[in-house]
Structure formats: structure tokens, C-alpha cells
Amino acid sequence: MKHFIVEISEQEIRREREKSRELRKSRWWKNRLAQGRCHWCGGSFAPEELTMDHIIPVARGGKASRNNVVPCCKECNSKKKYLLPMEWEQYLNNMEKAEQNDIESSN
Numbered sequence: 001m002k003h004f005i006v007e008i009s010e011q012e013i014r015r016e017r018e019k020s021r022e023l024r025k026s027r028w029w030k031n032r033l034a035q036g037r038c039h040w041c042g043g044s045f046a047p048e049e050l051t052m053d054h055i056i057p058v059a060r061g062g063k064a065s066r067n068n069v070v071p072c073c074k075e076c077n078s079k080k081k082y083l084l085p086m087e088w089e090q091y092l093n094n095m096e097k098a099e100q101n102d103i104e105s106s107n
Helices: 010-024 027-034 074-080 085-106
Strands: 050-054 069-073
Touching: 010 027, 010 050, 027 069, 050 074, 069 074, 074 085
Parallel strands: none
Antiparallel strands: 050 069
């Protein structure tokens, strides 16, 4: 799969990261964390175990806005990195297929 690439300046990235820091301080974000759910895996976590993930990563042109950030466990956030949602879904599907192949080959 070809990656969708957008040229983003360092200045734009810094500006969006600053907006993210401000958004983390908001009551809205604290309420999202209090729900204790990872957007990607659906797992339950303590609020302090969740991070802010940009659905469309800042490095790929995403904005630090309410409609582009979700609570995410650290494991999912580390694995997703800069992937777009469709790339993340493909990654998960590939992981699932690999696990299935491992199970089948061990039988």
C-alpha cells in the first residue's frame, strides 16, 4: 500500500503539538480519559494509562482538534505511530493473518 504523504513544515507541526498540549488540559479531554477506553483496541485502562492519539497524525497533516484526537492505550499508540486509520486497519489485519498462520502451522 502506498502511503499518503503531505508536506508539513516543522513550524506547523510545532503549532499543532502546542494545540495538543492545550487540549490535554481541557475538561473535555479529561472526561474522555475518565471513560477509560482505548479507541483502537477497546481495552479498559486507568485514565493515567491512556494517551492522546491523533486519528490523522500531525506529521501526516492532521490537526489538534476534538474531532481528530482519541484516547489510546500506550501499546496501540506506539504501534500506530504515524499511520492513517486505513493503514492501521491493514496493519491489524496483517497481524491477525500472521497469528492465524502461526496457529495453523503449529497444528
